[in-house]
Amino acid sequence: MTETDELVDALAQLSFAVTAALTEVAGRYDMSVVQVRLLGVLRDREPSMSALGRHLGLDKSSVSGLVDRAQRRGLITRTPSPTDRRSQHVAMTGAARALATRVADEFAGRVDDLTAGLSAEERRLLTALANRVVSGLSESPAAVRGAGDH
């Protein structure tokens, strides 16, 4: 295997492990990864449906369904835009904020377990390298704590 193949495989496996951890933690609260990301985006924004779709990389019809299901569970609200009568503003409820905090905390614990074999210096190094990789992206995907986009 070339060095490139080794890097590709290592990042793929790391990503599967991180995603699996988030899936597992979210599942304990009957949430999916995309729902966790939805709440992450709404943590410090109240976007329109279409802006939400851009943040999550989803079609507007997918956002409609996603928001419908979250609203049915009392996690988000839709309010009409005062300036554009076609538009809705999406916001998370207090219950959603509490839920998102719990999920993020438990996820952090799982990442802590995953990286337990690294020294403090190695963890800082991994953080820096991961940030360098992601910083090259114009549209960062929304993460769990809502940081890093726009």
Added chain:
Amino acid sequence: MTETDELVDALAQLSFAVTAALTEVAGRYDMSVVQVRLLGVLRDREPSMSALGRHLGLDKSSVSGLVDRAQRRGLITRTPSPTDRRSQHVAMTGAARALATRVADEFAGRVDDLTAGLSAEERRLLTALANRVVSGLSESPAAVRGAGDH
């Protein structure tokens, strides 16, 4: 934000970026991430349905559907086990092998783009750190080139 939170967020964003790249490449061939992983597992194995489920972390009923759809597309074959008449052995076809190679190559190109901002030494460092994180897992998730599990 604490150092732990920074690490958690950096790994979450990195994982989303890597997964998004794989999703995008696979989509160009009408494939999903799980289908790519399926072919990755079959690259050097011909497991039973239940063993396949363990490799992918899926219920046997999910595997049935997944294999059905792949078989309908001519990507895999089912053959009866000679020793256990309840059991099926799953194998990938030549067409699937060619397809998996193309997807893996394009995915490698995307990861190359993502890490273009790193020096050769930094890429080696990232590979080593990612491998250290994943090596702590007893059951590694199947990656794109089929390496790293069992």
Added chain:
DNA sequence: TATTGTTATACTCTATAACTATA
């Protein structure tokens, strides 16, 4: 005309439960 959002439709992916066949 273009944009915002919803709805209808179709498909993949996933799990639970019930089932058949074999061990």
Added chain:
DNA sequence: TATAGTTATAGAGTATAACAATA
């Protein structure tokens, strides 16, 4: 009894196409 696999069913998630309302 236990295991291997399929099928029926239900629900989340996604996209495309058609639509209504507004800009």
